[in-house]
Amino acid sequence: MSAAVHGGPQDRGANRPRQATPLLSARGLRLAFGGVKAADGIDLDVMPGEFLAIIGPNGAGKTTFINMSTGYLKPQDGTITYDGQPIIGLSPRAIVRRGIGRSFQLPQLFTEHTVLENAALAIAAHAGIWSPFTPLLRRGYHDQAMALLDRFGLGPVAQSRADALNEGARKLADIAMAVALQPRLVLMDEPTSGVAAAEKMGIVETLVRVLRDTGVTAVFVEHDMDVVARFADRVAVWSQGRIAALGPPQQVLNDPAVLRDVIGIEASPPSGAGH
Structure with missing residues (x-):
């Protein structure tokens, strides 16, 4: 799978300030469960104010990254910093107090x-x-x-x-x-999972509006490519514990390898990917 451009977030929020310093930064994250590499050298920066989508097949390590970033799992190697401070080893409650919120695939x-x-x-x-x-x-x-x-x-x-x-x-x-x-950062694990198709866009529109209005940065794991194309500033593609592509949605979601290996089609991109 070819890697898309590793650039800054596409500015879809007109009033969002541009900052060069990442809010969350992961370097060299590694974690294996037996012979399965859930994280195999993850490097990722989350910039203030952006909406970063994480996509990839089941078992690629997407939820593992969220769990490591929120204190539910500890990587075997690598670092995670939030607002310039290390957070690996902190409890989930301590990480919440630092300013990182989290929602789950199954509502808690x-x-x-x-x-x-x-x-x-x-x-x-x-x-x-x-x-x-x-x-x-x-x-x-x-x-x-x-x-x-x-x-x-x-x-x-x-x-x-x-x-x-x-x-x-x-x-x-x-x-x-x-x-x-x-929080200043919210990590959401499949916010539209189990939601009726007719409701998905309205739900994501609501949460994006609230988070943008309050200046909250968001990372969300998502399987609906139309949601990703419409709302993400950048897209990170997970594959076998690695980031295989990273960039603006119109570029990543038109990558033939992403279309084939993640979305499961050979040609046509999601409906919003070219906008």
């Missing part, structure tokens, strides 16, 4: 609580309160939580239990919980 919500209560718990956690009861008794947390949910279009389901939501709303709620912790 308190299903027995309402959406509003979930948001209140996340806001309280940012304030250092981890009690499962205190946030639910304070009006201030409820008010902040309601404002957060309104930004994500979740106000109408605020009083619904989390387990009553459809998959699209659950995904938005999970990302809202990450944003409640006021």
Whole structure:
């Protein structure tokens, strides 16, 4: 697979400041599970304000990279710095406190609580309160939580239990919980996984709008190439624990090797890739 241009992010956010210093920087990451190389010399910079998509076949190491960047896995070799400081060896909670949020492929919500209560718990956690009861008794947390949910279009389901939501709303709620912790960087593992095709674009439009409005940088693993073509500033292609291509979506998604090996077609690119 040929490597695309390793350049800076395409500026799709007109008001986003350009900075030369990466917010997150990985160098020489290596991690193997038995004979399987989940990371085989990963070098990647995530620039402030960008939306970086990670694509690749199942088992290529995409989620492994997110897990290493958020403290759930420790690489056997290499470094990860956030805002210029090393973060390998820190716990997931300590990394959250540094300013890195994370959403999961399967939403991590308190299903027995309402959406509003979930948001209140996340806001309280940012304030250092981890009690499962205190946030639910304070009006201030409820008010902040309601404002957060309104930004994500979740106000109408605020009083619904989390387990009553459809998959699209659950995904938005999970990302809202990450944003409640006021991160500068959010890593999202397949934010449209399991979401009905008719809902995908609207959901991603909502989360992109909220994250851009609040100046949050985002890295997201995604399998829907139309979503990638429309919303990513840059695309990193994972293959067997390595980055096989990196560059603007219109270039990467028109690479014949990417089309063949990742997207699974021989010629036509995704509908938005040439825009």
